[in-house]
Amino acid sequence: MANAGHLHILIQRLSDSVFHDEVKVLMPKDTYYITTPIYYVNDVPHVGNAYTTIIADTVSRYHKLKCEKTYLLTGTDEHAVKVAAAAADKGIPTKDFVDHLAEQFKRVWASLDVHYDDFIRTTEPRHIQVVQAIFARLFEQGDIYKGEYQGWYCIPDETFLAESELVDGKCPECGRQVEWVQEENYYFKLSAYSDRLLEYIESHPGFLQPEFRKNEVVSFIKQGLRDVSITRDNKGWGITVPGDDSKVIYVWFDALINYISAIGYLSDEERFNSLWPADLQLMGKDIFVRFHCTFWPAMLMALGLEQPKVLFGHGWWSINGEKISKSRGNAISPAKLAEDLAEESGASRDVCLDAVRYFLAREVTFGVDGDFSIASFKNRFNSDLANDLGNLLNRTLSMLNKYFDGIIPGPKGLSGGLAQVIAGSAKTAQETCDKLEFTKALEAVWQMIGAGNKYVNDQKPWELEKQGKTDELAGVLYSALEVARAAAIMISPFMPATAVEIARQLGIADSFAGLKWSDITAANPFVPGTKTQGPDPIFPRLGTKKKEAKVVEEPKPAEAPQPEKTEEYISYDYFSKLKIRIAEIKSAERVEKADKLLRLQVSLGDEERQIVAGIAKSYEPEALIGRKIVMLTNLEPAKIRGVVSNGMLLAADGADGGAVLLQPEADVPAGTKIK
Numbered sequence: 070m071a072n073a074g075h076l077h078i079l080i081q082r083l084s085d086s087v088f089h090d091e092v093k094v095l096m097p098k099d100t101y102y103i104t105t106p107i108y109y110v111n112d113v114p115h116v117g118n119a120y121t122t123i124i125a126d127t128v129s130r131y132h133k134l135k136c137e138k139t140y141l142l143t144g145t146d147e148h149a150v151k152v153a154a155a156a157a158d159k160g161i162p163t164k165d166f167v168d169h170l171a172e173q174f175k176r177v178w179a180s181l182d183v184h185y186d187d188f189i190r191t192t193e194p195r196h197i198q199v200v201q202a203i204f205a206r207l208f209e210q211g212d213i214y215k216g217e218y219q220g221w222y223c224i225p226d227e228t229f230l231a232e233s234e235l236v237d238g239k240c241p242e243c244g245r246q247v248e249w250v251q252e253e254n255y256y257f258k259l260s261a262y263s264d265r266l267l268e269y270i271e272s273h274p275g276f277l278q279p280e281f282r283k284n285e286v287v288s289f290i291k292q293g294l295r296d297v298s299i300t301r302d303n304k305g306w307g308i309t310v311p312g313d314d315s316k317v318i319y320v321w322f323d324a325l326i327n328y329i330s331a332i333g334y335l336s337d338e339e340r341f342n343s344l345w346p347a348d349l350q351l352m353g354k355d356i357f358v359r360f361h362c363t364f365w366p367a368m369l370m371a372l373g374l375e376q377p378k379v380l381f382g383h384g385w386w387s388i389n390g391e392k393i394s395k396s397r398g399n400a401i402s403p404a405k406l407a408e409d410l411a412e413e414s415g416a417s418r419d420v421c422l423d424a425v426r427y428f429l430a431r432e433v434t435f436g437v438d439g440d441f442s443i444a445s446f447k448n449r450f451n452s453d454l455a456n457d458l459g460n461l462l463n464r465t466l467s468m469l470n471k472y473f474d475g476i477i478p479g480p481k482g483l484s485g486g487l488a489q490v491i492a493g494s495a496k497t498a499q500e501t502c503d504k505l506e507f508t509k510a511l512e513a514v515w516q517m518i519g520a521g522n523k524y525v526n527d528q529k530p531w532e533l534e535k536q537g538k539t540d541e542l543a544g545v546l547y548s549a550l551e552v553a554r555a556a557a558i559m560i561s562p563f564m565p566a567t568a569v570e571i572a573r574q575l576g577i578a579d580s581f582a583g584l585k586w587s588d589i590t591a592a593n594p595f596v597p598g599t600k601t602q603g604p605d606p607i608f609p610r611l612g613t614k615k616k617e618a619k620v621v622e623e624p625k626p627a628e629a630p631q632p633e634k635t636e637e638y639i640s641y642d643y644f645s646k647l648k649i650r651i652a653e654i655k656s657a658e659r660v661e662k663a664d665k666l667l668r669l670q671v672s673l674g675d676e677e678r679q680i681v682a683g684i685a686k687s688y689e690p691e692a693l694i695g696r697k698i699v700m701l702t703n704l705e706p707a708k709i710r711g712v713v714s715n716g717m718l719l720a721a722d723g724a725d726g727g728a729v730l731l732q733p734e735a736d737v738p739a740g741t742k743i744k
């Protein structure tokens with residue numbers, strides 16, 4: 070261990086080099102700054118971690134839509150004892166292990182359409198340097214001191230615990246075994262901040278949300294705060310104490326600092342000032358009271374920094390009534406859920422992912438606990454998405470096709486009081502989103518969608534057409550289209566891909582990305598003559614896999630005319646998007662436990678692909694090697710029975726219900742285009 074003089078000099082140097090006490094011109098804060106917890110990299114993310122991150126992404130998108138600059142930070146917490154233990158379990162060097170998992174987290178967030186602005190890893194030098202500098206400074210100013218720690222430590226929760234806090238000798242939070250720790254350690258003087266913390270919380274309503282959790286914090290502080298041991302013996306993993314290599318810094322002291330190290334604290338003053346204080350720090354209730362509402366604010370006070378505007382501790386998801394846990398094998402991955410749903414419903418994977426995002430925001434009041442069950446998820450999919458939102462779009466576009474060749478008439482203005490309905494819904498959705506009341510915001514949007522559907526039912530456009538009331542008919546369809554457009558804007562923070570798909574079908578794809586929240590109520594938003602696309606039902610009802618089955622038109626009372634059976638045409642443009650090529654089969658094998666499926670490796674000349682094809686009943690795998698087939702190459706990759714299929718083999722329906730392969734009449738090389 071370094072001697073005291075040496076330590077003092079080192080600390081002095083670090084502290085001097087990075088602290089700028091005499092702050093010069095302060096740049097104003099101009100960006101809405103949101104953080105998620107940084108997740109432990111002892112495993113891949115599950116629906117719980119995804120929940121916080123998806124909500125953070127939704128909030129960020131919502132503020133962007135309101136034309137605010139936003140900044141979303143997420144990342145990984147890599148120095149925990151349990152992270153090193155998980156690496157050791159797998160026999161992988163800890164650094165390699167965390168590098169791999171950090172990449173996994175990034176991939177998962179990308180697959181969930183989460184757009185973060187920065188991803189901080191606590192093993193990055195930019196973070197380590199700030200943690201050490203802060204340690205040095207707080208040591209120097211007396212907020213950190215050296216002492217002997219004797220007590221308990223819970224590794225899963227990475228928490229120091231007093232004897233009196235244990236329940237039946239176990240961790241009060243997670244109920245697991247604790248380990249006895251007796252070490253000379255450095256302490257943070259948390260006890261000195263009790264009064265200031267209470268005073269701050271009481272004088273800043275809204276600082277800790279939801280309100281009922283604030284009360285928990287207040288009673289926790291009132292029970293009396295003990296100083297926190299903020300180092301552990303150095304066992305080869307963690308940020309070392311500056312000047313004392315025998316110790317590493319306690320993972321929570323290290324981790325909390327990410328919220329400021331990532332945005333330029335001590336390295337880029339201008340950037341830091343444009344972002345701090347954070348507008349919203351999100352986390353689950355597990356790490357709310359002790360860490361984020363007590364330790365973190367006290368650390369900020371010690372550093373003389375402003376407090377975040379809102380610390381929000383949301384509730385806990387269970388799955389089918391059970392705690393989410395790897396050992397129970399119930400840790401749902403939202404991306405996998407979306408893929409399974411896509412396979413089951415025939416909807417696109419992105420839309421199914423949006424359905425998961427929608428469910429998480431809609432099902433449970435933000436702040437309280439919720440239960441995730443596939444049954445309730447499917448229920449919402451069918452009722453809210455397929456029946457309400459999908460139906461409004463499909464029926465309107467379908468009638469527009471039939472009566473007006475798919476061209477938006479206008480400008481028509483809104484009839485049936487729908488202007489007020491849209492304005493009212495936008496107002497409520499905004500007020501509630503601002504208060505993080507997402508269930509209420511989505512309810513307001515769905516009330517508007519319901520009003521749009523009811524309006525179409527009441528106006529009976531099919532009768533107006535029969536009566537030759539073309540102008541009125543145009544007005545009705547126009548109004549319904551405006552409701553669909555307003556819904557697309559309002560849902561875009563929650564369901565970004567779906568919103569874009571609605572915009573595409575409405576023929577407004579080009580302008581959609583530039584729309585703002587205030588455009589929800591723009592007068593006559595459609596350029597007359599706009600050609601709509603589709604309808605291409607976005608949410609096929611579960612249980613009706615075939616997409617073309619669900620253009621749900623008006624309910625048909627006896628007097629309603631039956632829609633004519635017409636061929637559904639597609640434009641050449643649409644067709645030209647299909648990339649069909651000749652492929653050559655290189656290998657073929659049966660897919661386990663799927664008697665109709667073959668896994669094929671095919672060559673497209675310049676690349677190899679794997680596809681899954683339902684031809685096992687008609688062809689023996691061996692007979693296929695070297696055979697040329699026709700393949701749709703730009704179909705979204707999908708997992709079929711757990712096997713990735715990257716393209717689709719095209720075959721004719723055989724008379725016996727089997728498949729008949731298509732073959733070019735003359736030999737053409739693999740990769741040849743078909744048009």
Ligand code: ME8
Nearest residue numbers: 106107108109117118121146324325352353385386
């Ligand atoms: O605590 N329901 O990381 P962590 C809802 N590294 N949210 C859940 C959840 C569930 N069942 N399970 C997890 C850590 N979460 C520290 C944080 S921050 C400076 C350091 C979410 O990987 C929720 O946000 O254990 C919770 O707070 C977080 O994941 C815990 O992630």
